[in-house]
Amino acid sequence: MYRSRATWLRVLRLYDISDDTLTPAAVLDEQSSLFDAGVHARSRFRSVVDPERFALYSVHTDSLPPLSFGSDRKGEHTLVAVREFRRVPLAASSLAMTVFTANPGRAVPVVAAIAHFVERAVDLYQPGYLLLAHSLEEPRTSLLLMAVHDSTALGAGATSAFSLEALLPELAPLLARAPEHYDYCPEPEAVPVTGAVSPYAV
Numbered sequence: 001m002y003r004s005r006a007t008w009l010r011v012l013r014l015y016d017i018s019d020d021t022l023t024p025a026a027v028l029d030e031q032s033s034l035f036d037a038g039v040h041a042r043s044r045f046r047s048v049v050d051p052e053r054f055a056l057y058s059v060h061t062d063s064l065p066p067l068s069f070g071s072d073r074k075g076e077h078t079l080v081a082v083r084e085f086r087r088v089p090l091a092a093s094s095l096a097m098t099v100f101t102a103n104p105g106r107a108v109p110v111v112a113a114i115a116h117f118v119e120r121a122v123d124l125y126q127p128g129y130l131l132l133a134h135s136l137e138e139p140r141t142s143l144l145l146m147a148v149h150d151s152t153a154l155g156a157g158a159t160s161a162f163s164l165e166a167l168l169p170e171l172a173p174l175l176a177r178a179p180e181h182y183d184y185c186p187e188p189e190a191v192p193v194t195g196a197v198s199p200y201a202v
Helices: 024-036 107-125 150-155 168-174
Strands: 009-016 039-047 053-060 076-086 094-101 129-135 141-148 180-184
Touching (some): 076 141, 107 129
Antiparallel strands (some): 009 076, 094 141, 094 180
16 A cells, blocks of 8 residues: 655744734744644744844644745745755754845855755764755745754864855855854753754754
């Protein structure tokens, strides 16, 4: 008997808690409701430069009920995976995400350059998890999500677990603005008992 594989729906939501139209209570209510919506993995990130800007990344099974995702609501993206690498079990002490916005007509070269970086990163950083994806609604938007065990990455000679310095000179002319960097910021109820990164983060 043949069974079709479960469909994974990856979702990214970018939001500012300073947004007058989005109260902190409303954010918490909506995020909490996602726990019952076929959530396979979920991570919250905070911007490195703006402490009021957050990103919520989640992976849902095909049992996901109709939500607002995939709509034209600002900051919501349905993600299409381009490259994905996972080690099982996940062993990571750091998790970070970078969001890239390409200039008009430059989305493909941006994704190609990041994909090349991903292939090298698998060998160099020994990541526990690595994902390159782009937005279905806004193809100019892409993200790089990487989880590593810092001691392993440093042992491999990486000066930084998430160093994009070698990639940025190539990308800079193709981007509409500087990449947005986010650090893992677990929700209080999702803080793992052991380790810095929840096993359900990615």
